[in-house]
Amino acid sequence: MFLVFPYMEPRRLWKRWVIDTRLDNCWTTVLMLLTLRLFLRQSQRFGAIMSKKSYRADAGQSSTSTSTSRSSFSSINITFLGTASAQPSSTRNHSSLALHLGRDVWLFDCGEATQHQIQKSGVKMGKIEKIFITHTHGDHIFGLIPLLASCMNGAGGTAEGVDDPRTEVNMEEKPLEIYGPLGTRAYVRNGISLTHTLLGSPYVVHELRSVSDPQHGDFTSLGHLPFELPSGRNIPQVDGVWTDIFKDDIVSVSAAPIHHSIPCLGFVVTEAPVPGRIDPKKYIPDIKRTNTPMTVMRRLQQGESVQLSDGTVIHGPPRRRGRKVAILGDTFDPSPIIPLALDADLLVHEATNAHLPGADPATKDSDTYETVEARAKSRGHSTPQMAGTFAKRIRARSLVLNHFSPRYPGGDTEEAIGIMRVIADLATKEYGKKVRCAKDLMTIEVKFEDRVLP
Numbered sequence: 001m002f003l004v005f006p007y008m009e010p011r012r013l014w015k016r017w018v019i020d021t022r023l024d025n026c027w028t029t030v031l032m033l034l035t036l037r038l039f040l041r042q043s044q045r046f047g048a049i050m051s052k053k054s055y056r057a058d059a060g061q062s063s064t065s066t067s068t069s070r071s072s073f074s075s076i077n078i079t080f081l082g083t084a085s086a087q088p089s090s091t092r093n094h095s096s097l098a099l100h101l102g103r104d105v106w107l108f109d110c111g112e113a114t115q116h117q118i119q120k121s122g123v124k125m126g127k128i129e130k131i132f133i134t135h136t137h138g139d140h141i142f143g144l145i146p147l148l149a150s151c152m153n154g155a156g157g158t159a160e161g162v163d164d165p166r167t168e169v170n171m172e173e174k175p176l177e178i179y180g181p182l183g184t185r186a187y188v189r190n191g192i193s194l195t196h197t198l199l200g201s202p203y204v205v206h207e208l209r210s211v212s213d214p215q216h217g218d219f220t221s222l223g224h225l226p227f228e229l230p231s232g233r234n235i236p237q238v239d240g241v242w243t244d245i246f247k248d249d250i251v252s253v254s255a256a257p258i259h260h261s262i263p264c265l266g267f268v269v270t271e272a273p274v275p276g277r278i279d280p281k282k283y284i285p286d287i288k289r290t291n292t293p294m295t296v297m298r299r300l301q302q303g304e305s306v307q308l309s310d311g312t313v314i315h316g317p318p319r320r321r322g323r324k325v326a327i328l329g330d331t332f333d334p335s336p337i338i339p340l341a342l343d344a345d346l347l348v349h350e351a352t353n354a355h356l357p358g359a360d361p362a363t364k365d366s367d368t369y370e371t372v373e374a375r376a377k378s379r380g381h382s383t384p385q386m387a388g389t390f391a392k393r394i395r396a397r398s399l400v401l402n403h404f405s406p407r408y409p410g411g412d413t414e415e416a417i418g419i420m421r422v423i424a425d426l427a428t429k430e431y432g433k434k435v436r437c438a439k440d441l442m443t444i445e446v447k448f449e450d451r452v453l454p
């Protein structure tokens with residue numbers, strides 16, 4: 001917008017031109033910014049709708065995941081957030097662990113103060129996509145509602161008549177998914193409702209229903225909350241297990257009941273087969289000789305067979321077995337999970353009670369290993385020897401113990417390290433391989449073993 005002022009002297013006219021040009025540029029910039037903002041908002045909206053659509057499309061079988069665009073995980077790690085049974089202590093928090101699948105984070109159990117442990121660890125709260133609950137004992141679930149409130153911008157509400165944007169639910173966001181036994185959905189819904197917690201994004205609860213559970217309904221008379229998606233599934237137990245409660249292109253989760261004092265689950269996370277190691281020297285000469293496009297290398301890398309331009313067929317390297325992790329809740333006998341957990345690369349098994357004469361000054365004179373094992377079993381728990389025996393039975397490649405009695409502190413004191421070494425040795429004797437005892441905030445890597453698929 002350049003206005004001409006014929007009665008102005010040249011200097012004033014120049015000044016006016018500069019101002020108008022600036023104004024003109026200013027308006028252009030504002031218009032551009034507004035257009036850009038509108039475009040970004042529409043893109044975000046489109047992205048959210050597409051992500052929501054894919055969620056809905058998958059809801060019947062599995063559910064959404066950011067991992068589907070990748071062919072395998074760069075790494076699989078576990079961070080132990082809490083390793084205590086019964087009461088937490090200054091060195092051990094209640095049960096929870098974070099499974100890192102590349103950039104994605106899945107939590108297994110969420111005992112009291114899990115979010116405090118997350119803040120002390122390298123786990124990113126905003127990256128948590130799924131939470132799996134093994135059973136509804138408080139030391140495994142008391143931290144769930146506060147964690148949801150923190151993850152999902154929970155607010156405490158407003159006085160009547162006050163408009164507060166915090167109370168808006170963005171239902172287009174991807175939901176946080178929770179899997180657990182019967183009662184998990186009712187616990188979360190009632191806990192959120194009775195604490196008047198308002199969440200800023202949605203969640204959904206899928207329950208693994210055993211054959212003796214009611215197969216339908218929510219197990220509570222309280223209706224859905226505005227931020228709870230009604231697409232939560234009641235997954236029936238088939239042939240004793242729950243197969244593929246979640247599955248995408250690169251990972252699946254199955255579960256089985258394990259024996260404890262109340263209904264309890266063990267989960268098995270299995271990485272899909274990964275591409276084999278390709279040796280380009282083996283393929284490139286034939287590809288060049290036959291003038292076949294070099295792009296076939298990509299298909300060979302995926303293990304496919306490819307026909308060259310002269311009709312010869314060459315085969316890519318066979319795919320290799322992906323990693324498998326078995327994470328058990330509290331148990332005195334996890335045998336129903338054996339078919340799923342066989343050959344696990346890592347088994348996480350509880351070892352609540354141990355008989356440690358000489359190492360544990362609180363050992364009673366009347367105690368023997370047999371009395372301690374009988375007591376552990378009667379309360380639904382295991383000893384290190386029981387965990388070692390089970391790891392050997394499923395041919396696990398490695399074993400980590402967790403869920404220790406408050407008698408056995410974590411931390412780095414000489415006493416704690418000494419007791420944990422004795423506990424690990426007891427399990428090692430049965431298992432035949434080195435066993436580790438988990439400490440709070442300890443991270444381990446689930447290593448990949450080159451095993452070609454049969």
Ligand SMILES: [Zn+2]
Binds near residue numbers: 086139140
């Ligand atoms: Zn427990």
Ligand SMILES: [Zn+2]
Binds near residue numbers: 135137330
């Ligand atoms: Zn328990």
